[in-house]
Amino acid sequence: MTSGSEIVKDSQDGVRDRRIASLTQTLGDRSIVLVGFMGSGKTSTGRRLAQRLGLPFVDADVEIEAAAGMTIAEIFAKHGEPSFRDGERRVMARILEDGPRVIATGGGAFLNEETRARIAKRGVSVWLKADPEVLWRRVRKRSHRPLLQSPDPEKTLRTLLEQRYPHYARADVTVISRDGPHELAVEEIICAIEFFMRFSPDPPPLTPSRPMNLSKTSAPAPISLATGEVLFDASGSPPGAAQGPDGRPPAAKVRVDLGARSYDILIASGLIAEAGGHIQRLAPGAACAIVTDANVAEIHLAGLEESLDKEGVRHSVVIVPPGETSKSFATFAEVCDAVIAAKLERGDLVIALGGGVIGDLAGFAAASIRRGMRFVQIPTSLLAQVDSSVGGKTGINSDHGKNLVGAFHQPSLVLADAHALETLPAREFRAGYAEVVKYGLIGDAGFFGWLQTHWRGVFSGGADRVHAIATSCRAKAAIVARDEHERGDRALLNLGHTFGHALERINHYDGARLVHGEGVSIGMALAFRFSAKLGLCPWGDADRVEAHLREVGLPTRLADIKGLALDAGQIIEAMYQDKKVERGALTFILAREVGDCFVAKSVDAEEVRAFLQDELNTGI
Structure with a gap:
């Protein structure tokens, strides 16, 4: 007999297989090209990404060494950096011809204008961005980096970063390179590429009748699939953001x-x-x-x-x-x-x-x-x-x-x-941001991945903020058009709200202690942890959701509501006053994974009670 957990696992595997097949089909013959500074994890992450997608992996530095018959350090010592860069350019041109594949580039490859243009035509560029402190910690014990052979290698590293970051920022996708499991970075890359590809047209074919214009260094602008209107440039920002009227996006x-x-x-x-x-x-x-x-x-x-x-x-x-x-x-x-x-x-x-x-x-x-x-x-x-x-x-x-x-x-x-x-006020903005995150969690994993790397831009304003608001509104508009009166999938918009509304009611709507968006943030984190406890969702996804909400300063635990005494029975009682209760049965929005939520009706109240009791006992 097949167990329930096996059925859940088979279902999850099937969803992931279809997702990967859809992404690779959309990529066509384009490669995924990882760019970034030395120590950002391009090779190690690239290998795991290629394995996940079922694509070949190519390390450009290894290809250069094979072509030259010597190590990169030896090339630098014998021929100098200009000779190495010329060889790097030629090798990149060659390995980009045979896609799709995952390519890890050297730290300086993306600085070359011709190489950037070729990547824009033949691939999707992903910048693995890491803070200087993280990079220095990773590379300081390695003696084979030719560019760091100086009296003050840390100062050299920071100088190079200042020179190179503006070039890396022209990549199609940006993903933060953190210390932690490579699998998390792989998932964030996949989500970010999915989001980028949704608005990116197929690149024009490279034929003799339509030669590559190497003077154009940016990728094709993503377009609205509904209207054909150009929405955002290759960095994910509206085109011409810096040249809007009166400097406005x-x-x-x-x-x-x-x-x-x-x-x-x-x-x-x-x-x-x-x-x-x-x-x-x-x-x-x-x-x-x-x-x-x-x-x-x-x-x-x-x-x-x-x-x-x-x-x-x-x-x-x-x-x-x-x-x-x-x-x-x-x-x-x-x-x-x-x-x-x-x-x-x-x-x-x-x-x-x-x-x-x-x-x-x-x-x-x-x-x-x-x-x-x-x-x-x-x-x-x-x-x-x-x-x-x-x-x-x-x-x-x-x-x-x-x-x-x-x-x-x-x-x-x-x-x-x-x-x-x-x-x-900063607190009110953060609270509203919880609703932005919601749209990524319920049905757009790519948008959630984009938010993980662009949330600071959303908070600071400008093109990223307009982008986040517009994407959220499009998501809601599409759901409202399908289900205006919340008889079907519009209920997905209530992710986190069954928990959140109950907490607000117990709190007597005291905004000094808890505002609506904070309740939603706690509710979404609870919904993902509850889903994981039921075996519906990987714990890694629940951890990822909580980590992002905490990173922006939002609460994710019952214990984060200071000065409010709570017990599981009280929360359950408040939930029964929710509009989503049908014939006395609780309705929740639960998750299979980030970007895949569903309406769960007639959820067992005793299971919810036991979960809440665990959350209260944990107290963290």
Whole structure:
């Protein structure tokens, strides 16, 4: 008889086999070319990557030594570095001709313009990026590195890094080289390549009628598979990011396709100052009511009102207290009465200016007043821009649980001003980032891999931030278009929320101790560990998820909620108030691996209780 664990293992193996087959088929005759500084692990990681993909492995340095009949150190000593570089260029040209394969290059190979151009045409370049301290620790005990034969080799290493990093940064994919299992690096490389290939067209064939233009050193720009629009350059950033208007990254637009109720999500810096024009074009002659909270009003209300005044849009303002407590029956009634008192008609607009709380509250008011008014979302938090402002979920809280009273009411337009996120406290931005990670975990392993290497860019702003917001919105828009009212796979968007909402309810929505995104972060880590405990997901994937969330500063354990007494029974009781409970049975989003989650209904409450008890007993 076949055991349950064997069935799970066979299922996991089948998924991985199909995934690898899909990736190698997409690569075609292109090679994977590992670039980076000496000591970054190109050879050791490349061997394991080739084995995982079933491709030949080639070490360019070994090929050079074989062609020259001497070691690299001997080539340097006898002929000098210029002769070595010329030989390296010729060897790279030769081994790139016969793909697909995994190629580990020498540290200086990618600096050569001709070699970079050939790699762009014949392969996908992966930069294994390591911190200087990591590299120095790895190479300092090795005496065969010709470039480090100097009185101060550590200083030489750092000087070379400063010279070479701008060249390495032109690779198609960047993966951080850390100390740890090579298998983890291999998985991150595969995820990153999957993400890159999704938006990368096949390279033009190298034929006599279409010769290689060696003056062009960048890879083909990835395109939207849906529209053909160029979205990002080879580094994963929007094309021309540094040359946008007023130095801003270029805008992105995502369409939520719901037939007659379809709408656009615009993502760019400065949209609040331009909102009047967008609203005037959306609803010529309409008046509007701005619903916001006191904190957001202090920062952004004047700019929005100025924009509306400039376009002659009549408007009124409703300001509510900040925080989750405003998602109440009392505040909802105040907002509705204020909008009605402003004599707004059914054809006018409600504008939600703020984070997720304001979007939910204003949206529910718009759904209810005069049996339905149009509304515009202007989300000012990361969480709202990537999640709550998209998809039409509106509502308020009850004493019995979160978001238990509400309606599905789609906005007519979403204006996500990326620059508005600069005013967020660091904690709020991190909390919103949990929702960005969610999209990678539920169905896009490549995006999760990209976030692992680009999260600092997302936090600092610019092209990486626009990229992350747009990718998240596209993912949600696709799910909403398939399942608007959450009767199917839209439930995947609740990864971590069954745990997270229960914790928020026990905490009485006290934002000083726990905010929504932090609850989601803990919930996602719990969901992956619970999946691993059930034998559904490798423990390595659960560890990888937790490691990334911790790296950015998010909580991942129940013990991370300071000052909140918890017990397993209390958490279970709070879960039974969740909207996803059906006929008294708990529903969870569980994982098979990073990028592959599923809806699990009728999960045994006693299994959940035992898992939570273990988590509480561990206390770390």
